Amino acid sequence: MSVQGTVLVVDDEVRSQEALRRVLNQEFEVLCAGGAADAEKLLEGEIVHVIICDQRMPEESGVSFLKRVREMWPDPVRMIISGYSDSQDIIAGLNEAGIYQYITKPWHPDQLLDIVKGAIQLYRLQKETETAGVDIKASPGHIKNVLSVKRGAAKRLYDFDRIVHSPDSPMHGVIELGKRAAEYDISVLITGESGTGKELLARAIHYGSARANKAFVVENCGALPDELLESELFGCKKGAFTGAYQDRIGLFEVAGGGTIFLDEIGETSPAFQVKLLRVLQESEIRPLGAQRVRKVDVRVVAATNRDLEAEVEAGRFRRDLYYRLAAFPVHMPSLRERPMDIPLIAENVLSAVKISFNRHNLRFSPSILQEFARYHWPGNVRELQNEIQRMVVLADQDELRYAPLLGRRNGPRPSQPPNGKLNGSATLKDKVEHLEKQVIVSYLERYDGNISRVASELGLSRVGLRNKLSRYDLRKNAKGDEIS
Structure with missing residues (x-):
């Protein structure tokens, strides 16, 4: 598969433009500009991955132009092409304009193609490092190595065999379906209540598939209004809407060759559903404010806690989109439907928490494991x-x-609560509520006050979280229309 991308050639000589276009058109979409002014107009309306600029142009040097590009459009990989080997130009290009490569004339077509392929791969790797949490400014080889290590670790962590369940659990059938889905490049719709582990299954499907060595990216579709969601998924041009301060590459492009996980797909609006349907039908996106569509190669795994068939019948979800997404449906059972798994999951969680909290001697009493199994767990895992x-x-x-x-929800406990106190005479209720407030505050800080994300992570409804925010006087810490 060829490396897809858009290359902008900036050269005042038409013959040089045409020569570069003939070679690069074999692999990429090529745009041409006769000077800096024309190039800036193209950059205002197009998302460009690589810029190849002639150094000596009548109006402005290539280094001077690319230095300005670096400030206004920092994402494209910048390259200079020149028939002159002026060391001062090379040094200025590297230091001031952040030049990736200095190409000398005459260039060889195959060599030029290899250089541009490397530049586009660097562009995508840099974008992927942002979503993967790799904050590095390094060579493409270093970035590849870092991402390779992270993917290897993720593949081991999210293996189907690591999904905790007993032999007689309904999860056994779910895992078998997941393994089948991983073998084929087909859209998957995972349904189930919040907190059941839908994203965990989605990751297992990705890392068990032929796309495992490419990116896995996640978007919560219920957390953003349409315009921001489109920008996140499809990308946007600077100025496309209020708040679009720079060009943004969408997650569909970041996930190129890999998988995109669309969580809470049932929360999307009919208008957005139309746009997503086109992406799935045509395998192409149009960034907001851009003039051209872009081809994408991505597997889609979607998830919802809604009954989408009922939503279709009610007219709230498009039937054609539902069938596109649900080519291979998988349902995650709730925790109360798999009580035989609860002790295993609890022990597994405790093992991780003991390490994280440096409390290595902790263990469950038999009675608490029995009560875990009896509790209905509305927030699931x-x-x-x-x-x-x-x-x-x-x-x-x-x-x-x-x-x-459990003590607060189910009434008095037969076992004794811990003896720790707050402020000398605090009751257990005071202590628990103090801890709950601390937990909510920490999650609000972690997710920058995003109510939907915090509620989801804590296994609460938005209404339930809003009530707790009012009780603990934390409304000022949260963001979003739903808290007003």
């Missing part, structure tokens, strides 16, 4: 994880015998 973390924070001894959240 995510709620169980959060509850175990709270237990560890409140634990005054190595044996965990008291679950604060």
Whole structure:
């Protein structure tokens, strides 16, 4: 598969433009400009991956132009092409304009193609490092090595065999379906309640597929209004809407060759659904404010806690989009439907928490595991994880015998609560609420006050979280229309 991308050639000589276009057209979309002014007009309306600029032009030097490009459009990989080997030009290009490559004339077609392929790969790698949390400014080889290590670790972490379940669990059938889906390049729709592990299954499908060595990117479709969601997924040009301060490459391009996970797909508007349907039908996107469409090669895995078939019948979700997304549907059972898995999951979570909190001697009492199995867990696995973390924070001894959240919901406990106190005479209720407030504050800080994300991570409804924000006087810490 060829490396897809857009190259802007800036040269005042038409013959040089045509020569470069003939060679590069074999692999890329090529735009040509006769000078800096024309090039800037193109950059205002197009998303460009690589710029190849002649050094000696009548109006302005290539280094001077690319220095300005670096300030206004920092994403494209910048290259100078010249028939003169002026060392001062080369030094200025590297230091002032951030030049990736200095190409000398005459150039060889195959060599030029290889250089541009490398530049476009660098562009995509740099974008992927942003989504993968790799904050580095290094050579393409270093970036590839870092991402390769991260992907290898992710592939081991998200292997199907690491999904915790007992032999008689309904998850056994789910995992078998996931393995089948991983073998084929087909869209997958994962349904199930919040907190059941839909993203975990999506990652297992990706890392078990032929796309495992490419990016896996995630977008929560319920957390953003249409315009911002389109910008995140499809990209945008600077000035395309209020707040679009720079060009943005969309996640569909970042995930090129890999998988994009669209969580909460059932929360999207009909207008956005139309645009997403076109992307799935045509395998192309149009960034907001851009003049051209761009081809993409991405596998889509979507997830929802809604009954999309009912949403289709009610007219709130497009039938044609549903069938596109649900080419291979998989349903995640709730935790109450798999009580045989609860002790295994709890022990697995505790093992991780003990390491994270440096409490290596902790263990569950038999009674608390039995009560875990009896509880209905409306927040599913995510709620169980959060509850175990709270237990560890409140634990005054190595044996965990008291679950604060279960105690508050289910009434008095037969076992004794921990003896720790706040401010000398604080009651257990005071202590638990103090801890709950701290947890909510930490998640608000982590997700920059995003109500939807915090509620999802804590296994709460938005209404439930809003009530807690009011109770603990935390409304000022949150962002979003839903808290007004």
